Amino acid sequence: MKTKHSDLIDSLTTRGYRLTPQRELLLSMLSETDTHLSADTLLTRARKAYPRVNKSVVYRNLELLTELGLVSRVDFGGGHVEYEVHRHPHHHHLVCRNCHHMIGISSDTFADLQRQLADRYGFSADMDHLALFGLCHDCQTSEPANAHAQRSHHPHAL
Amino acid sequence: MKTKHSDLIDSLTTRGYRLTPQRELLLSMLSETDTHLSADTLLTRARKAYPRVNKSVVYRNLELLTELGLVSRVDFGGGHVEYEVHRHPHHHHLVCRNCHHMIGISSDTFADLQRQLADRYGFSADMDHLALFGLCHDCQTSEPANAHAQRSHHPHAL
């Protein structure tokens, strides 16, 4: 994916934005992984190379890169957001609410839905990096058993 | 929807939870509207009746009611969350990213998708109150014109 990286840099500079080491680092981290990374992960990793990189720079550049269409923001719900380089074709994420396993799926699966929304409601849906929650194959048979501690507030569950 | 309200209260008390004025107020606000309300809106409205209602009570009870399945949490992305009484059949939301208009649609539209995800990936998707973003009919022809101020950070847009 090295080519991709230089393409991304070109997209930046040809549009008149400056190529700073911080921006280059962000782009290379994003293009060298095959998943999505959170702002915090990006900051932590960036600091291994440039210890003084600041979080505001990470956020500001992620916003810029997203606006320029070089990077996609994936909203996993619950305030959890991650970023990934904008690849074609788009893909989506099936996130298991039990074991947190994540399945990447092609956008084809959503083509019918997209068509229906357009036909019935005249709505042009952004089918970019959707995240859907549910239960993966393994957890459907063993959900309660596998359930992690995280949520048990019931005073008397009855 | 008064019947619904008393049903909700029954669900609470029969499970051993106490019926406090704060809880009753939350449930009545939620069952008397036909849309979803944010925690903040609920707090503000609740204070008209009980000026001393505290936000932590609103949050704690919304969490309880959600766990009990009486209320659904709708995640609109970008950290924006709203709550509504859990009705059947479920419905979903098409949110226009331009004019913020919201279209409620039936869950039928998603039945095929749900089946495909199950067949292809063995994934049982939570098809509860999804929110999809995109452009509504009116905004597809006039997006740039209608675009609201909110995002214009480009130093030199070129």
Added chain:
DNA sequence: TTGACTGCAAAGCGTTTGCAATAAC
């Protein structure tokens, strides 16, 4: 040279927490 960009520190926002006081059962 110059203004786009960075680092820093502080604030913003919605949400969560610990705890003593209160009130539903």
Added chain:
DNA sequence: GTTATTGCAAACGCTTTGCAGTCAA
């Protein structure tokens, strides 16, 4: 009377902001 629930205040985690200094062009 008991203890689930409340109100309060403080802290949380993530993100955004204003500003003075810096460096890519």
